[in-house]
Amino acid sequence: MKSIEDKQREIIEDFSLFDDWMQKYEYIIDLGKSLPLIEEEYKTDEYLIKGCQSRVWLRAEIKDDRVYFKADSDAVITRGIIALLIRVLSGQKAVDIGGSDLYFIDRIGLKEHLSPTRSNGLTSMVKQMKYYGIGLQNKETV
Amino acid sequence: MKSIEDKQREIIEDFSLFDDWMQKYEYIIDLGKSLPLIEEEYKTDEYLIKGCQSRVWLRAEIKDDRVYFKADSDAVITRGIIALLIRVLSGQKAVDIGGSDLYFIDRIGLKEHLSPTRSNGLTSMVKQMKYYGIGLQNKETV
Amino acid sequence: MTAESTLVKHRPVIESRNDFPILSTRMNGRDLVFLDSAASTQKPQMVIDSLRKYYSEQNANVHRGVYALSQTATHLFEQSRLKVKDFIGATSEREIVFVRGATEGINLVAQSFGRKYFKPGGEIILSQLEHHSNIVPWQMIAEEKGLAIKVIPINEKGELRMDVFEKMLSEKVQMVAVNHISNALGTINPVKKITEMAHRYHIPVLIDGAQATSHCAVDVQDIDADFYVFSGHKMFGPTGIGVLWGKEKWLDAMPPWQGGGEMIQTVTFEKTTYNELPFKFEAGTPNIAGSIALGAAIDYIGQFDMTEIHAHEQALLEYCTDKLSEIKGVKFYGTAAQKASVVSFLVEGTHPYDLGVILDKMGIAVRTGHHCTQPLMDYLGIPGTVRASMAMYNHMEDIDRLAEAVTKARLMLC
Amino acid sequence: MTAESTLVKHRPVIESRNDFPILSTRMNGRDLVFLDSAASTQKPQMVIDSLRKYYSEQNANVHRGVYALSQTATHLFEQSRLKVKDFIGATSEREIVFVRGATEGINLVAQSFGRKYFKPGGEIILSQLEHHSNIVPWQMIAEEKGLAIKVIPINEKGELRMDVFEKMLSEKVQMVAVNHISNALGTINPVKKITEMAHRYHIPVLIDGAQATSHCAVDVQDIDADFYVFSGHKMFGPTGIGVLWGKEKWLDAMPPWQGGGEMIQTVTFEKTTYNELPFKFEAGTPNIAGSIALGAAIDYIGQFDMTEIHAHEQALLEYCTDKLSEIKGVKFYGTAAQKASVVSFLVEGTHPYDLGVILDKMGIAVRTGHHCTQPLMDYLGIPGTVRASMAMYNHMEDIDRLAEAVTKARLMLC
Ligand SMILES: Cc1ncc(COP(=O)(O)O)c(C=O)c1O
């Protein structure tokens, strides 16, 4: 499995191909549409991360020392960004997730989507993901 | 007895002699010092007009159809202006006081002292004087 | 209107756009199209200049200073109160209380009036259209004093069900609080009628005018409500200033709410006597510059004819509705017969947030979400809407840009 | 201080005067000498520009908009909160609540904390030095909840009698509220000591810092009080904005005070859940421009070295005291060992109002009257004082002009 570092570099490379914001957003929207959905049974308040603008559901599973994420959102752009975050973080070692610096978001020009003032649920989601990474290295399932 | 009109004109003439604010204020301060004081027994809350900056006491007496004012203040400039107001209004017919337009204050450049925002008690005093004029034409003493 | 005032030449509304410096800026590399005036309007140069002038030449604390600067500041501040009084047709400046905004005005009434007059077992009538600011303050005092909240329902157009309202009225009701214009749907409510009906039962009425003052002439005596609140920032004025208007008999009878400087007559540790109206309700140093700049905003509006402003906005509303309805999948929320220039909509198959993000990229500022009206959104069964709200400074071209952008966004998203 | 920040070159305090446009204006035909900064300070160009820039380029309602303009406004607003946090050394921005001013901050604590925690039969300790804003809110809640107000007396210098304070402390006391610096006499109170003594009895402490923030470095963690309030307009910022700092454990436990937009998480007519700190206490659209400009004021102050500001003001204080004491009949009120740049005085045989009027004519702005501290004036047995209060932008020449004018006025009046 590639490292968080490698995955980020991969994505930055992918995005360097786009000439303008339209192409970039079309790509994110496509990603959003293709994201393997979280099972309907997990789209409950228990897994909900509140955002004022869009809602996010997040579920984590731990196998050995790695954390696997599934997530979804009701907004497709949020979903597309979730897909990127999952690509980078899912299946990584808990310890790496906890300490990760997700600089790729900034580099591909999507920083605004992870601003706490956007209230789309993504900032809280990332916080939650890292929390799983740090806090749950020794549990079986979350 | 000269009319309110005449008295105002007199004062405006007096003040036209002054070259600067210093002379004018020295004159007002002199007036303030020489004002025949209200008897100490009337310097009570009953006759007090509240001003945040200076306090004013006002007492009116009616004889025939004329109103006679006595007043005082703890601040000498306020007192000086009271002296002018008394010169103009005291002893006048109640009906004339009630309807008087005290333009002289403006003309001699002391308008600011009768601004409601000065809170030196003068605005309320003038209101009270006119009120006596209007309301108390048929009573003997106030 | 007097003979004289009919002679006043009003400036054409269409000119107003040039007075707002922010409207010539760019957003995301595109000329800004600002369609979020219901959240907060932009400010004309006159208002910005008023702030600059105040702080550069006139600033001093008010009401207690003897020196000229303080006298000037006090004079300007109180002049502004008179402007507000005339603007809403109040009888006396004693009825004009400066507050932070509509929200604080409602809280003041809920807490001061409510603590004194509300009785357990009573009812407060709100409507399904209300902004959180006209819900939560009432919930808080209702809980404290043991009252129930009742809600006037709406019909499918987003209009208040006046027939139901009529039946809700009774001796138990202790306050009716509704907005003049709905910020989420644009519905213009029959506030005069509502007041008249409530008064038959001697029920006091508070009108939340936050959305009204920049769009139509407000005459508090004609409406005859007991309280009327609004915010400066929604009528071309600065943030941090608003107005509570109340009938003098109520304001006189109500206890003060906040204590401090300005609102007292005399203070000893044993006993404090309160100042007269409106100062009784203005504790602490007020937002002096804000109040004066609100006066400048009123002067600004006064350059135009309010009926012409209204007509211009109605034309924008109609054009916007027409243009958007040409786009496949657009569904409108709020189609009241009496409606202000607010267009709330969704595009089938898209989430309002996604639409908002793409519009932003195209330089178009609209609001998305629940617009602080969650109970209304719950009732409509949607998470929120996309809302385009127009003010006097918008042009038809803004609508063209919006329609074009929604069309493109729809292609990207669906 | 880190190694890096010791390298920062601070601007000389004496330069600051040129940054304040109003200080080059005239009053009554004379160059303005502004000596009323304790009532409200003047504003540097940086703060005025911040307002202009905000309204010309950045204005939009905060916290809920997806578009860039609203994101910028929100960012600037929250940045400003961080600046305030650093300025007073708070641990978290969750502890910084934007209010209208010190007065509103005290009312918020009195009403929210008081309603939850105050018990009948208890006591609230204030001091003889307090401003009405730190008396009346406590009187109101004390009356509502059945508590008694107790007053720390002062000695002949205007210093708090700490020995008496010590004896006043008991399990009955439920709040101690004193100012950091007295606006009427300039006394700098030993707030850290006061807090420490109160905490021995687990009594919460509120410090009214209205007069402190522009004169000395404030470190809320060092003082360790429970609440600290101050006003923007007294520290080179705009009117209509101030700050309540509170320890997170208290703010978390306290019920919201005002209801409305921003302060909620979810609303239904049945049940409302509140937002997290600090938003729980910020109902309605905040004074966005004011908050951002307060941040600019903090940036402005940051260009200087606070200890140099303090030294400059102490020099002014000393010079002013010396110059005025040369004038016959001058009597000072407040001669505390620890004193800020406030000189309260009377001239024998003259009324403060008369003196104020003559000084005004000579272009000198001082405050006269009770300075919203009537209980203190009653205690001193005087109707009020003439107060000259200095800020960083005052120069020695201002004091010369003052002394000259007082001499002349005395000749006119006596
Ligand atoms: C010591 C003190 N406390 C409180 C206040 C009240 O501040 P504000 O009027 O800005 O709320 C003042 C201002 O005069 C003050 O000097």
Ligand SMILES: Cc1ncc(COP(=O)(O)O)c(C=O)c1O
């Ligand atoms: C109908 C309505 N009421 C009240 C408010 C609250 O106004 P403010 O936030 O200025 O206090 C708003 C503003 O969003 C509104 O639209």
